[in-house]
Amino acid sequence: xxxxxxxxxxxxxxxxxxQTRAGRTYVPDVDICETPNSLWLWADMPGVDExxxxxxxxxxxxxxxxxVSLKDxxxxxxxxxxxxIGNYARRFTLSSDIDAERIKARMTNGVLELELPKAERAKPxxxxxxxx
Amino acid sequence: MALFRFSSPSDPVSGLLxxxxxxxxxxxxxxxxxxxVSSRGVFPAVNIFSDKDGYIARLEVPGVSPEQIxxxxxxxxxxxxxxxxxxxxxxxxxxRRERESGAFSRSLQLPDDLDPGRAEASYKHGxxxxxxxxxxxAKPRQITxxxx
Numbered sequence: 001x002x003x004x005x006x007x008x009x010x011x012x013x014x015x016x017x018x019q020t021r022a023g024r025t026y027v028p029d030v031d032i033c034e035t036p037n038s039l040w041l042w043a044d045m046p047g048v049d050e051x052x053x054x055x056x057x058x059x060x061x062x063x064x065x066x067x068v069s070l071k072d073x074x075x076x077x078x079x080x081x082x083x084x085i086g087n088y089a090r091r092f093t094l095s096s097d098i099d100a101e102r103i104k105a106r107m108t109n110g111v112l113e114l115e116l117p118k119a120e121r122a123k124p125x126x127x128x129x130x131x132x
Numbered sequence: 133m134a135l136f137r138f139s140s141p142s143d144p145v146s147g148l149l150x151x152x153x154x155x156x157x158x159x160x161x162x163x164x165x166x167x168x169v170s171s172r173g174v175f176p177a178v179n180i181f182s183d184k185d186g187y188i189a190r191l192e193v194p195g196v197s198p199e200q201i202x203x204x205x206x207x208x209x210x211x212x213x214x215x216x217x218x219x220x221x222x223x224x225x226x227x228r229r230e231r232e233s234g235a236f237s238r239s240l241q242l243p244d245d246l247d248p249g250r251a252e253a254s255y256k257h258g259x260x261x262x263x264x265x266x267x268x269x270a271k272p273r274q275i276t277x278x279x280x
Contacts, residue, residue: 006175023148046258076181083177110194110258
């Protein structure tokens with residue numbers, strides 16, 4: 001039996017927000033996972049150098065942005081294309097309170113990994129029931 | 133046939149958009165490069181460029197480390213395969229799952245004047261670049277005219 005092939009969707013352009021710079025910005029695919037202590041996020045941003053990554057958390061909105069470099073395309077002529085190249089950006093409204101000071105970010109193999117630790121008051125708390 | 137060659141314009145402002153528009157033109161594949169077995173929409177996405185020395189294939193493989201990538205050449209065909217793994221933290225529940233994980237394999241059937249046996253691959257930031265040079269006898273050769 002043929003195993004299910006992994007698919008790749010056409011990149012979606014970021015709509016609704018004009019960037020001042022020319023050039024299309026795309027929305028990266030993300031996985032978001034919640035554990036008792038943190039919110040985890042992985043965003044596929046191939047071609048992005050970690051130096052260009054910007055992460056912002058303000059008023060409960062997390063925004064991530066990464067830029068690609070054109071240097072790798074110098075003197076190349078396209079012959080066949082399936083994907084377009086561009087910068088990435090995406091925003092999320094967070095439902096949990098996040099401790100912004102302790103956010104950890106890591107870029108590996110074109111994937112941005114964010115650990116967003118929940119603020120103490122947002123963690124689930126067991127409420128003890130005292131016997132009568 | 134004049135091929136567009138990308139070069140950073142002196143005005144860096146329009147550079148990215150120019151490149152994007154040029155890549156758009158090739159989505160419909162007007163130049164007729166037939167990759168053979170491969171099909172669009174299958175991971176990983178492939179872009180193919182040419183320069184004076186041969187072809188350069190770029191594949192977006194975020195989340196795949198170079199050790200997990202296997203590249204094989206067989207005649208005119210280049211096959212790139214591997215595995216993409218997605219991390220799942222202990223005791224977590226997913227709110228969103230947009231990234232797929234699993235094994236992948238794509239075969240690219242390249243034009244006759246290339247030499248896939250001498251291909252070289254490099255990896256950076258989640259993008260695999262495979263350079264396939266032209267066969268020696270396919271390169272333009274100067275032929276001198278001997279005097280009488």
